Amino acid sequence: MNSPTTTPSDDGTGLVPTVNRDAEAGRAGFYERARSQHLAPLWRVLHGLVTETPQPRCVPAHWRYEDVRPFVMEACHQISTEEAERRVLVFENPGLPGQSRITQSLFAGFQIILPGETAPAHRHVASALRFIIEGRDAYTAVGGEKTMMLPGDFVITPSWTWHDHGNVGSEPMIWLDGLDMHIVNLLAASFREGYPGKVHPVDRPEGAAMAEAGTNLLPVDQDYGTLTSPIFNYPYDRTREALDRLSRFREISPWHGHKMRYVNPVNGGWAMPTIATCMQLLPKGFESRPYRSTDSTVFTVVEGHGTSRVGDQVFHWGPHDLFVVPSWTTVQHATATDDAVLFSYSDRAVQDKLDLFREEKL
Structure with a gap:
């Protein structure tokens, strides 16, 4: 007697290898009856x-x-900002066409606002980051406080906070938008609301958030009630100085160069509860060792030139380029003639909280 066929599945269905394929035809009637009750065989x-x-x-x-x-x-x-609400071109990952996803869980797009324009106020459950690419004299107003933005600044729009953008300068402002909307939509938890007026009232002086939480001190009676950092603009000049000082005394990581994460000063966690954000300095002549992790990561180049080997592809990048490293895909970064600085964001903040994050240093 011939033994049952139990070879591994090769039809893309996920069939358990020990299933007797020769017997599957005889089970078709059972599967059809189960389907009538919205049941399916695991x-x-x-x-x-x-x-x-x-x-x-x-x-x-x-x-x-x-x-x-x-x-x-x-x-x-x-198109105008009034017509578009937000004038953004979305980065669509080639493996996820038509889904407005740069990774499975995250969104990315370039937003532009011209001199004299205002992007109208609204709010939504999805949290957003803005990473400034070029321009000056534009602002974001978040929860009643306005902050001016410069290239390299990392700006947070927390969940369900009123926000609008404006450009009071003489040149266009372009920034990278990163949002967790796909995580929110997976959980069917999305809400959004437009503000009745074009801009939300500003009732806090510029710099209030930094004064309250950006000096290693916190108001003793403040109850924040959120996992999002109260600092919503992390200026690039401070970040760059921190990286430079770190590089003078701390041993360089063979996998990351000099890499630092943005933190919430209230609890020491990630600055955003759903999106992990980091900045890293790769000195000239540096070549990292292979590394992979479970968080698909979006990188944008702040300074310098270099190459990244991502899986079997090699990307040659320069200032303001974007590139994606998918989950559990090996990456190596290298620089030659100048220092490079990379900003990155991923869903590691979620994976950490759910005990899902895994990395491998090769």
């Missing part, structure tokens, strides 16, 4: 649901700023 899909290693649907990708910027500028001639 053994036909289990290995596709619980994979041996991460199977990211996003793929390594690289956008050159010199290629993207002309489209951002042209968008200004195509």
Whole structure:
């Protein structure tokens, strides 16, 4: 007698390898009756649901700023901020076309605001980060406080806070938007609301948040009631100085160079509860050792030039380029003639809280 066929599934269904394939045809009637009650056999899909290693649907990708910027500028001639509400061009991962995703869980887009324009006030459950790419004399107002923005600044819009943007300068302002909307939508927890007026009233002086929480001191009677950092603008000049000072005395990481994470001064956690944000300095002539982790990560280049080997692809990058490292994909960074600084964000903040994060230093 021949033994049952129990070879591993090769049809992409996730069929458990020990299932007798020769017997599956005789079970078709049972499967059809079960489907009438909205039931399905786990053994036909289990290995596709619980994979041996991460199977990211996003793929390594690289956008050159010199290629993207002309489209951002042209968008200004195509549509106004009033019509668009937010004039943003979305980065769509090639592995996730038409889904407004740069990774499975995160959104990315370039937003531009021209001199004299105002992006109207609204609020939403999704948290947002702004990383400033170019320009000056534009602002974000968050929860009644306005902050002016400069290239390299990391700005937070916490969940369900009123916010609007304006440009009082003489040149365009472009920034990277990163949002956790896909995490929020996975949980069916999204709300949004437009403000009745164009801008939300400002009732706190500029710099109030930094004065309250940015000097290693906190008001003794303040109850923050949120996991988001009360500091909503982390200026690049302070970040760059911190990296430079760190590099003078701390041994460099063979995998990350000099890498620091943005923190919430209230609890020491990530600055945003759902999005992990970091800045790293790669000295000239540095070549990192292979590294991989479970958080798909978006990088943008702040300074310098270099290369990153992501899986079997090599990206040659310069200032303001974006590139993506998918989950559990090996990455190596290298610089040659100048120092480089990279800003990155990922869903590690969520993975840490759920005990899901894993990394491997090779």
